[in-house]
Amino acid sequence: MALRTAVAAFALALSFVGIADAAPRTDLRIGLVLEPPALDPTAGAAAAIDEVVYQNVFEGLTRIDETGAVQPALASSWDVSADGLSYTFHLVEGATFHDGTTFDADDVVFTYGRITAADSVNAQKALYAGIDSVTAVNTSTVELKLKGPDGLFLFNVGRGDAVIVAPESAANNANTPIGTGPFKFVNWQKGADLTLEQYAGYWGTKPALTKVTYVFINDAAARVNALLAGSIDGINNTDASTLPVFKADPRFKVVVGSTEGETLLVQNNAKAPFSDLKVRQAIAHSLDRAEIIAGASSGYGTPIGSHFPPHSKDYVDLTGTYPYDLDAARKLLAEAGYPDGFSATLKLPPVPYATVGGQIVASQLAKVGIKLTQVNLDWNQWLTDVFTNKDYDLTIISHVEPFDIGIYADPNYYFGYNDPDFQAIMKQLNETTDEAARKELLIAAQKRLAEQAVNGYLFELAQTGVWSAKLEGMWQNAPVEGVVLSGIRWTE
């Protein structure tokens, strides 16, 4: 008994250590689910790369803010020609790379030349394929010419894939990234953690944090324990199913926002029976989104009726296009020649919303006679079987790229959706720069996809973060991939 009391007293004493800190902390330990394979955002697609370096170590000419709007970054301002083909960027003065070399127009020319080169390994090379030429007018002015107008160009310039790198250091950015951002890379203990420190020579506003450590924790239960034990101060995005623990604990705040991830029941439109509009409509009528969100995402996520994020200003709510109606679904199936339903396979990538969501979708479709065999795949199998070889009937996946409605205009995309009407809308959209006209076209595009029931539109993926209650300035939404540190500070 005496021993137990002593142990309890010792534990109590330990838990009070560290409460007496006077000045606010300036260091931060963030948990990340996946470790980045390398650190060059211009040569890899892994979200973990951007989570560490985007806007922290590297900056682009423009940057995307928390609302998804384009803001000046290394370009303090820009002029666009009347025909929308020529962009003149005026660069900030006094910016330097972390190795001390100065940032100027030559770095911009080098960066864009590297992205568009024949041997480029940029993961989003297609977005920059419309660039015709990049010229340094003088050391602080760059002119970019496009082959055709591109309404999304300034957004794409602000993405992690187009951050400015220097010719002196670009080759080593995978392991020792050198950028112009407010934080410089210090140390990477592979498999464990990565440390950034504030860059004293930063050209812009200095951040409140001086040292940031990313800790890589793959295991969901281990992440919960790490937060509870105080060995990390926050996680940008963690399993929604673990949130109740933190909601009930005053030491933490739960930050729920939206992402650019449209979670879809993807249908192989090129393959029977999914090539039949009636079958696709029947499936749309059989999906109960509320139940799917509750099960696959612990209730976090917004229902969608087309391929567009609900927080966008151009969004239109189309969830009512084919309301949940099993009788209508059965009728459509009978008309399509499947009065008793049919069998199909559902290939699922290794993410909880898909593996759990797959079971719910399978049970929902079973009610109208569609019998699904679920096949769980790892990421590489999914990429090979489903995405590259298009060898699938159905899959569940979240498409997290911003402004990616254009993927439906590519008949060779794994959706197998070849619709000249939709392709015409997209072509027109790409050539339109007027805001009001673009909005109209975007709404027409959303409606077309909803009516055609190309995919089963389930929900917009939520971002569910858990942070220490004493932290503020974290991004609630994720309009681009990244954990932007510059606004984060301790309140006490």
Add this chain to the structure above:
Amino acid sequence: MIRFALTKFLGLAATLLVAAAITFAALDILPGDPARFILGINATPDAVAALREQLGLDAPALQRFFSWIGGMFVGDFGLSYTQGQPVGQLIAGRLGVTIPLTVIAMILSAGIGLPIGILAARRRGSFADTGLMVLAQLGVAIPNFWFGMLLVLLFSVTLRWLPPGGFVPWGENPFAAFASLILPSIALALPQAAILARVMRTALVDVQGSDYIRTARAKGLTLSEAVWKHGVRNAMLPVLTILGLQFAYLVAGTVIVENVFYLPGLGRLIFDAISARDLILVRSSVIILVLAVIGTMFLTDLAYAWVDPRLRSRKAE
């Protein structure tokens, strides 16, 4: 003894070569393209093709196999596809966690399991024996990752005595480094200790009933003396077999335990490399593990010969 060791050694070298061939073939037929994985679903086909060429993925399988084997002989394991760093360097960086972790776990499992086994055998049928064996049964049944979670909940979340995971490099703070390995090695060791305790108990109980113990007793030794002088050494034979096998289990266990405790060890490196289809990294790591396991088997065989002189004179199988 030397001839015995030499024959064993040649057998092990052959095993290693076969293991290398199987590992290579098994990984080569896995579906998945590392270049596509790195560049993601929006990458253009020509960007993927450019990366495949950079990584040397286009060469024929046989050519890649022999350049891998040839490279290993001179200590060159190639470059990791995803990380772009020498594989040998990546693996070496992880051994500073995995080797101490397995060694501590091995010592713990022997240090806990063997005395419990001996104690239970000496008090056979007593309350202590039954109690210990029930505990051992429980220990065998509990998976190490779950046990690890329980340890974290108690010692990290509630008591805050030890970190819940992560690793401080040895060079930075050796005490903190050691502290990060305490819970994982206990989690790894305890199920193995339970197995060892059961094996030790059974072996010793068997030995106690044997003729030479009775002879020793007849010569005037007490039961304790007879068991200590003649019994334990003979009981060690089955225990050694299990210890050798356990090393392989411990190494395999690190894959899970290093994930639960997010330690930067070899197990986690392999786990991540498989998901990223960093095949060259997986292959070489697996070979290192095979080498470690068959090296242990070799030592176990030598230990056999030392414990049991009959094995030395006999021609090696």
